[in-house]
Amino acid sequence: MRISRRVRFESTQLVAPHQLSVMARLEDRALTPRELAGIECVSPPSMTRTVSGLVERGLVARQDDPLDGRQVFLSLTAFGLLTLKETRRKRDAWMASRLRGISAEEREVLVRATEILTRLASE
Template identity: 60%
Template sequence: MSEQTPSYAALRPSAVSSLAGELRLACMRISRRVRYESTDSIAPHQFSVMCRLEESPRTPGELAEIERVSAPSMTRTVAGLAERGWVERAQDPTDRRQVIVTLTDEARQALKDTRRKRDAWMAVRVGHLDPEEQAVLQRAAAILTKVANE
């Protein structure tokens, strides 16, 4: 008995459009629920900026570009994070007109705690699924990551 690789037909454009809408809504609902259920005190836009700063220190302009927001909006976000003690601003040693924003140790702990709460919430829900559903989600996670990185 030989193994056959399943053949998948491409979806019609209308079916692709419908699937795209369903996926977008499902991802939005999950994102909203994770934020709500984890009861963290970090606003979504602040959390996103903190994750970017975790990768490396950046200027507010770089953050605005990455987050696709205006410079004044990012300036407000950085100011809010600084007020909470989650970021520090310093003059760029190579360009004194620029400010470099870095995370504080307190911010790194807040990120760790928030991720732990969000992951725990999601793990409970995924844990209630049957093994086949879990396997489908494992594959879907890789595909959704690919879509998000395009």
């Protein structure tokens, strides 16, 4: 929890972490709110609010599904893509400054740990 809070604090303030996570999901392809909610382990209403914030700020666009009137497709706008990249750059700059202080061998440990945890979380 402490590490998570610390990272949150240090990360850029441009876009909140959970918003950034959603934007990253939309980088590859458009998704529906329900799909996003499932991926992010959040209820659909939560995702609605998160997405609404992004839409208001012009980072994400809603598009009706022509085949299924109930559904909505969400995708990054050009501005959203730019912001995603910029936010990543800033966040990575902070992280890189921390990682410079540790050895290559320690970095490798973190890479492997991330793989293991990602696998455990997805099971």
